[in-house]
Amino acid sequence: MPNLFEALPEDRSREDFADLLSRPGVRIERIVSYGQATPVDAPYDQPHDEWVLLLKGRAGLWIEGEGETVLGSGDHVLIPANRRHRVTWTDAHGPTVWLAVHFDASVKTRSP
Amino acid sequence: MPNLFEALPEDRSREDFADLLSRPGVRIERIVSYGQATPVDAPYDQPHDEWVLLLKGRAGLWIEGEGETVLGSGDHVLIPANRRHRVTWTDAHGPTVWLAVHFDASVKTRSP
Numbered sequence: 001m002p003n004l005f006e007a008l009p010e011d012r013s014r015e016d017f018a019d020l021l022s023r024p025g026v027r028i029e030r031i032v033s034y035g036q037a038t039p040v041d042a043p044y045d046q047p048h049d050e051w052v053l054l055l056k057g058r059a060g061l062w063i064e065g066e067g068e069t070v071l072g073s074g075d076h077v078l079i080p081a082n083r084r085h086r087v088t089w090t091d092a093h094g095p096t097v098w099l100a101v102h103f104d105a106s107v108k109t110r111s112p
Numbered sequence: 113m114p115n116l117f118e119a120l121p122e123d124r125s126r127e128d129f130a131d132l133l134s135r136p137g138v139r140i141e142r143i144v145s146y147g148q149a150t151p152v153d154a155p156y157d158q159p160h161d162e163w164v165l166l167l168k169g170r171a172g173l174w175i176e177g178e179g180e181t182v183l184g185s186g187d188h189v190l191i192p193a194n195r196r197h198r199v200t201w202t203d204a205h206g207p208t209v210w211l212a213v214h215f216d217a218s219v220k221t222r223s224p
Contacts, residue, residue, distance in 0.1 A: 002188055076113075
């Protein structure tokens with residue numbers, strides 16, 4: 001039985017992105033952060049909606065037009081397509097674990 | 113900021129199912145159980161894949177051909193389409209909170 005809080009990456013110097021499942025038009029991803037943030041000059045900006053759920057840890061999330069909010073365990077938010085956004089900070093003292101669901105029409109793969 | 117662990121239903125006599133988000137072909141649902149189980153003679157059997165993540169509490173899950181397993185926080189499992197399955201028990205002492213992602217091609221709505 002796979003567990004989202006196990007098999008965390010040993011390398012804490014970078015964020016870890018791992019696909020859990022993908023189906024046509026949707027991809028579920030686990031993200032593990034160790035204090036990282038999105039560079040101010042390189043926000044995410046993607047052409048598909050993304051739903052994010054914070055599972056463990058804490059983080060700041062800035063979304064264009066909505067400002068910055070703090071996310072704790074259980075908080076979830078929809079990031080609309082073509083809306084710039086940045087993770088402004090994540091917990092420096094332990095892993096921050098996210099679930100991201102990308103509603104991406106370009107996802108054609110079927111796995112596992 | 114909505115939180116999956118807040119606004120839990122006051123009525124503990126039945127399971128609570130709440131759609132969080134739906135897009136063409138996919139629906140994300142929160143399920144809250146208070147000790148309920150699926151009747152032995154009425155397993156779930158649906159024509160689409162379902163991915164389940166247990167967020168809080170504990171539960172037993174039986175899947176046809178795979179047997180019964182115990183799920184704790186962070187455990188996740190793919191339930192293939194047309195595979196009978198049952199929740200055999202859930203924690204009787206507190207809420208069990210699940211996230212279910214239904215890969216259902218019949219979902220046409222777009223919300224919120």
